[in-house]
Amino acid sequence: MSATQPVQPKVTEREARQVAEAAREHDWRKPSFAKELFLGRLRLDLIHPHPLPADEDVRRGEAFLARLRAFCDSALADGLPGRIEREAKIPDETVRALKDLGALGMKIDPKYGGLGLTQVYYNKALALVGSVSPAIGALLSAHQSIGVPQPLKIFGTQEQKDTYLPRCATTAISAFLLTEPDVGSDPARLATTAVPDGEDAYLLDGVKLWTTNGVVADLLVVMARVPKSENHRGGITAFVVEADSPGITVEHRNAFMGLRGLENGVTRFHQVRVPAAQRIGAEGSGLKIALTTLNTGRLSLPAMCVGAGKWCLKIAREWSGVREQWGRPVARHEAVGAKISFIAATTFALEAVVDLASQMADEDRNDIRIEAALAKLYGSEMAWLMADELVQIRGGRGFETAESLAARGERAVPAEQMLRDLRINRIFEGSTEIMHLLIAREAVDAHLSVAGDLIDPQKALGDKAKAGARAAAFYARWLPQLATGAGQLPGTFRAFHPDGHPDLSTHLRHVERSARKLARSTFYAMSRWQGRMETKQGFLGRIVDIGAALFAMSAACVRAEHLRATGEHGREAYQLADAFCRQSRIRVEELFGRLWNNTDELDRKVVEGVLGGTYAWLEEGVLDASGDGPWIADATPGPAARENVHRPIR
Numbered sequence: 001m002s003a004t005q006p007v008q009p010k011v012t013e014r015e016a017r018q019v020a021e022a023a024r025e026h027d028w029r030k031p032s033f034a035k036e037l038f039l040g041r042l043r044l045d046l047i048h049p050h051p052l053p054a055d056e057d058v059r060r061g062e063a064f065l066a067r068l069r070a071f072c073d074s075a076l077a078d079g080l081p082g083r084i085e086r087e088a089k090i091p092d093e094t095v096r097a098l099k100d101l102g103a104l105g106m107k108i109d110p111k112y113g114g115l116g117l118t119q120v121y122y123n124k125a126l127a128l129v130g131s132v133s134p135a136i137g138a139l140l141s142a143h144q145s146i147g148v149p150q151p152l153k154i155f156g157t158q159e160q161k162d163t164y165l166p167r168c169a170t171t172a173i174s175a176f177l178l179t180e181p182d183v184g185s186d187p188a189r190l191a192t193t194a195v196p197d198g199e200d201a202y203l204l205d206g207v208k209l210w211t212t213n214g215v216v217a218d219l220l221v222v223m224a225r226v227p228k229s230e231n232h233r234g235g236i237t238a239f240v241v242e243a244d245s246p247g248i249t250v251e252h253r254n255a256f257m258g259l260r261g262l263e264n265g266v267t268r269f270h271q272v273r274v275p276a277a278q279r280i281g282a283e284g285s286g287l288k289i290a291l292t293t294l295n296t297g298r299l300s301l302p303a304m305c306v307g308a309g310k311w312c313l314k315i316a317r318e319w320s321g322v323r324e325q326w327g328r329p330v331a332r333h334e335a336v337g338a339k340i341s342f343i344a345a346t347t348f349a350l351e352a353v354v355d356l357a358s359q360m361a362d363e364d365r366n367d368i369r370i371e372a373a374l375a376k377l378y379g380s381e382m383a384w385l386m387a388d389e390l391v392q393i394r395g396g397r398g399f400e401t402a403e404s405l406a407a408r409g410e411r412a413v414p415a416e417q418m419l420r421d422l423r424i425n426r427i428f429e430g431s432t433e434i435m436h437l438l439i440a441r442e443a444v445d446a447h448l449s450v451a452g453d454l455i456d457p458q459k460a461l462g463d464k465a466k467a468g469a470r471a472a473a474f475y476a477r478w479l480p481q482l483a484t485g486a487g488q489l490p491g492t493f494r495a496f497h498p499d500g501h502p503d504l505s506t507h508l509r510h511v512e513r514s515a516r517k518l519a520r521s522t523f524y525a526m527s528r529w530q531g532r533m534e535t536k537q538g539f540l541g542r543i544v545d546i547g548a549a550l551f552a553m554s555a556a557c558v559r560a561e562h563l564r565a566t567g568e569h570g571r572e573a574y575q576l577a578d579a580f581c582r583q584s585r586i587r588v589e590e591l592f593g594r595l596w597n598n599t600d601e602l603d604r605k606v607v608e609g610v611l612g613g614t615y616a617w618l619e620e621g622v623l624d625a626s627g628d629g630p631w632i633a634d635a636t637p638g639p640a641a642r643e644n645v646h647r648p649i650r
Contacts, residue, residue, distance in 0.1 A: 028367055051360060200277075299354060299357055384419075485516055
């Protein structure tokens, strides 16, 4: 191993949790609808009436959407989606056209040369362009949602903004580099280092994996560990790095089952000198910067899931209306009709969730860290289910590639590609499992704050006694509020039961009752497991899934009422919201049942048996074509590590 190769830090499970806990934002300075929901309170006043964008924001946003739609229409006419799929690359001329359109600067303030779109219209733009090519949507999203523009907007100095934002708005593609070959969602083990080089620079060494846009980027946001010393606070730190700096090598362009045009690779840093002026924030604040950036950055992913849902609905409607089986269109058969109803209702609800959370982000009146995470979790899971149902509706044609369909004279519907492209969303920017834990940590924050030393095994008995007294006082006030509420009263939420429309008030009453039941269940679990609560990931995942469904139901009802009040598709919106809520209530009741009636403990024992080789006999009868190479690539530097081979798009 090279003397300059970073050494993987050895950390305990407790130390890893401490790093993650130190990075999260602890204070709740603004109200949060989702946080209140997990505490058993339906604060409808925080989301109803539906918040609206300013007239100027609408004008600017609609004007850009019109230009973007013209670009997308031209791209479709020229066969761009198929070309990207065949060549596994976004053509350089397409990237240049996006730059000319101003698409790199959608979220950047006009004073830096950007378009200054709101989160609402930025997401609408991503949904539109993503419906043409998810790879283009990913390029634009990675550049602006988590790349250089967003962290600089929140944490950058004025000099950094003046230097980099005009470039990002017009010509420079950016990428975000955190993941490493042996580090996924556990940043405590981050191996890339930034060693101080004098007083005005750092030397970066390490390897970054799955660097979306990294193969073609001009600017990078790099997370690296600064060693702690007498003059340096140390810790994980964020830097803006010029991608053509000496010592940076793009060693490999990764290929995936979907998003084949994604410019994602392996990037190596070997003694890369970065001026201290390019550090974002203070030393040790890198993870906090990353998490804060993702609070709104995560909304771009479910926005593209909305676009996918709309596309699935369009194809399902057109196909199932003309495809006949047993003397009538397949849509008229109940088994297929149920799938179409699910796609329609879920698309409506998912758009409601994304638009609501995005407008809340624009207004900045609420803390949306949980709402954005729920939108990402719910959107990625539901979009995958909708695409899967579309493939089933299309039957064999759903499994066949668009190119093959066209070759034999049928409409080139890329349903199987949609399924492949959407699959990564359940992993991107926090896998579903990690999102469950992240949201659960925020959802039980009130309980953990109250319990404090009571559930810390390392605290003294005296500290535990004081914590117990505080907890008793809190729960004495809080628990009685969970016994009864507005959900018991038929007359509440009258606005959601207008004449001639389905009654949505009954669904909001169900949300209110379920929120209190959810809070009671969380309390019972805390009482039962105390400090071991964080190990009950199956339980926590179901708690979060229930909260996600309740949030989506609330958003769907508020959106339906908003559309009715504005006279735009009100009756149809109410019907879709009604269908979605009825479908969701069935899923919620099932999840509640599985909180306490599940196979979690048995599953744990089976896993121990699998890892211990107890069931190895079950693997007999197959051959492993993957061979016996290493599971994780050797990260030691090769000869090319001292040579820059980066070739950005110009």
